[in-house]
Amino acid sequence: MSSDLSGHFHDMALSMFVAYKALLFNETPVACIVKNTKTGEVTSIGYNYTNTSLNGTQHAEFIAMQRFKDQDVNYKDLVVYVTVEPCIMCASFLRQLGIGKVYYGCGNDRFGGTGTVLSVHDDPNLGEGRYESIGGIMRTEGIQLLRNFYIQENESAPQPKIKKNKEIETKEFPRNEFKFSEDQFIENYGKERIPLYNDGVKELTPVFGKGYSVHDLIDISSVKALPYLEQELGEITQDQLNEFCDLFFNIHDNGEINYDKPIRKYNAKKRHLEE
Amino acid sequence: MKTSKNSENEHVNLEQGILYGVLKQIRANEDQISEKPTLVSVWYCDINPKDTQKIVALIRDHLTDPDPVSLTHIKRFMKVNECIRSILCSLEYIDEGKLINLIHEHCPGVEIRSVGLIEVPRYAPQTKDITQAWSSKYWPLAWKGNPNHQFLNTVEFDISREEEIVSTLLDELEQCIKKSKDSSDCSGVSATLIAENINDSIKLKTIHANTGSKTPYDHSVMKAISSIANNELHRRKHSSQEDGEGYLCHNMIVYTTHEPCVMCCMALVHSRIGRLVYLQGTPPTGGLESNYQLGDRDGLNWKFQIWKWIGQNEVHRLESLVGKESKAINY
Numbered sequence A: 001m002s003s004d005l006s007g008h009f010h011d012m013a014l015s016m017f018v019a020y021k022a023l024l025f026n027e028t029p030v031a032c033i034v035k036n037t038k039t040g041e042v043t044s045i046g047y048n049y050t051n052t053s054l055n056g057t058q059h060a061e062f063i064a065m066q067r068f069k070d071q072d073v074n075y076k077d078l079v080v081y082v083t084v085e086p087c088i089m090c091a092s093f094l095r096q097l098g099i100g101k102v103y104y105g106c107g108n109d110r111f112g113g114t115g116t117v118l119s120v121h122d123d124p125n126l127g128e129g130r131y132e133s134i135g136g137i138m139r140t141e142g143i144q145l146l147r148n149f150y151i152q153e154n155e156s157a158p159q160p161k162i163k164k165n166k167e168i169e170t171k172e173f174p175r176n177e178f179k180f181s182e183d184q185f186i187e188n189y190g191k192e193r194i195p196l197y198n199d200g201v202k203e204l205t206p207v208f209g210k211g212y213s214v215h216d217l218i219d220i221s222s223v224k225a226l227p228y229l230e231q232e233l234g235e236i237t238q239d240q241l242n243e244f245c246d247l248f249f250n251i252h253d254n255g256e257i258n259y260d261k262p263i264r265k266y267n268a269k270k271r272h273l274e275e
Numbered sequence B: 001m002k003t004s005k006n007s008e009n010e011h012v013n014l015e016q017g018i019l020y021g022v023l024k025q026i027r028a029n030e031d032q033i034s035e036k037p038t039l040v041s042v043w044y045c046d047i048n049p050k051d052t053q054k055i056v057a058l059i060r061d062h063l064t065d066p067d068p069v070s071l072t073h074i075k076r077f078m079k080v081n082e083c084i085r086s087i088l089c090s091l092e093y094i095d096e097g098k099l100i101n102l103i104h105e106h107c108p109g110v111e112i113r114s115v116g117l118i119e120v121p122r123y124a125p126q127t128k129d130i131t132q133a134w135s136s137k138y139w140p141l142a143w144k145g146n147p148n149h150q151f152l153n154t155v156e157f158d159i160s161r162e163e164e165i166v167s168t169l170l171d172e173l174e175q176c177i178k179k180s181k182d183s184s185d186c187s188g189v190s191a192t193l194i195a196e197n198i199n200d201s202i203k204l205k206t207i208h209a210n211t212g213s214k215t216p217y218d219h220s221v222m223k224a225i226s227s228i229a230n231n232e233l234h235r236r237k238h239s240s241q242e243d244g245e246g247y248l249c250h251n252m253i254v255y256t257t258h259e260p261c262v263m264c265c266m267a268l269v270h271s272r273i274g275r276l277v278y279l280q281g282t283p284p285t286g287g288l289e290s291n292y293q294l295g296d297r298d299g300l301n302w303k304f305q306i307w308k309w310i311g312q313n314e315v316h317r318l319e320s321l322v323g324k325e326s327k328a329i330n331y
Helices: A006-024 A058-064 A088-097 A141-155 A183-191 A189-197 A220-224 A229-235 A240-244 B049-063 B098-104 B127-137 B149-153 B160-179 B221-240 B262-270 B313-324
Strands: A033-037 A042-048 A078-084 A101-106 A132-135 A265-267 A273-274 B024-026 B039-047 B077-080 B083-090 B112-121 B188-196 B200-212 B253-258 B275-280 B305-309
Touching: A006 A033, A006 A078, A006 A101, A006 A141, A006 A220, A006 A229, A006 A240, A033 A058, A042 A058, A058 A078, A058 A088, A058 A265, A078 A141, A078 B262, A088 B112, A088 B262, A101 A141, A132 A183, A141 A265, A183 A189, B039 B049, B039 B098, B049 B083, B049 B098, B098 B112, B160 B188, B160 B200, B160 B253, B160 B275, B160 B313, B188 B313, B200 B221, B221 B253, B221 B262, B275 B313
Parallel strands: A078 A101, A101 A132, B253 B275, B275 B305
Antiparallel strands: A033 A042, A033 A078, B024 B305, B039 B083, B039 B112, B077 B083, B188 B200, B188 B253
């Protein structure tokens, strides 16, 4: 009965920031961090690397776990915080490694392999390695990062194609559906949050009954402390962190999204954010 | 066994989906067929009904052959209010600016009332019922009889070349088993070859084996995909001429000794291969006949042809190297 989810939100916010750095690097903004539950240490990060590598299998989970390839590590001790539900490929990969647990932000409607399209993580027909995959922490932020990537594609096309999709500063989010059982929901998010399970509109917050904004979740020192990030995706500045936080709505105390907050969107052409 | 009237080709066994007696089609069966189609964005335009013939000619002469997405299962015209709405071509083929230029160039005087994108099913539906359901939900589709029978009757392989490539694959596997230290344990040994059809001839691009490593990092399919990517990176770095850029494993052909696991099958979907040939099934962990039929699933964004090589010479040779099918191992 873990009713204070602040730790999970902190870790997921770190992943979201890694995803933003990937976006600045012209990659799809999906990312993860890997935490060792025995030591509490973040031991790896990963981000989508398919564009740079020309390899469609280089998803965030692969980049993160490949670092352990020649190490003696007990995968059962590892928890992955990933901004988007693992795809079918990654869900199977993590199962074959014997991962401890997955937390994800938003569901993956096209390829989701841990509950949305298939349930590779706990399909009893696939042999060993079943694991729990729990979604919904920072769901809207995970979606908003992807939207910032897709509008950028449209805007860099010679002639913008679908204008209505560009208005992501006001666009509402799809319904919040949890793709795991009510028992798992209670066990992971606490009994008091159970009205959210079938609500569809409200979002999880770190402390029940209290809203949040991404600003509150991470600071410059916590993102600078992430392993591999600055070496691989460049220096992190306070301006970058502020720009990142400005991409998102905040969440009210009752779990509703504050669509009235003016947010920014990322513009690749200008290489900075525009109002 | 019933003899089908459709079997105009001697090498085609429609009932069992077998070609040349050696390639057995692996596909989703009726109850695995999804009601949810894979969608593709296509351009439509609204025109005055009197201009329909000009648009028919435009589609026939300029928008059908070069389009990478086949739209033969899509009805091209539908009446919308006072207009005729016509499906022109896929978004993958052309952007809006180029499309409008083409229309102006080839159909001068045609009044285009609007141009836009809609999503339609990318692949022909498998049954008449689904055709009707998708037609009312997305856009009118044509039902011309079982599309798989049509496919089997028209698909052609240079079967001696196919046999040659499967033998090359088995040679590689045999070499690797000989080289590996412990040749008594052959569980988990597999090999994968990726080839490409260039000007109607199949060229080998890469071949990789897994000599029994149990970790998913070392599956031969994943290694082969990585090597295609690395070769393309290298090529782009060192070649100045622009002789077309490779895109993932787009429409490549993958030959592998075993039914790939779920991870590897989805990696092949992400890599957009055109065709897969494998020899042994791998229950319980395979991602095709054993589970899910990845590669032939509506709803995912890509499909590829799946064939199981059942030619006895090659099947027996593989069995002599790694044992018979149905061991519970990850490949």
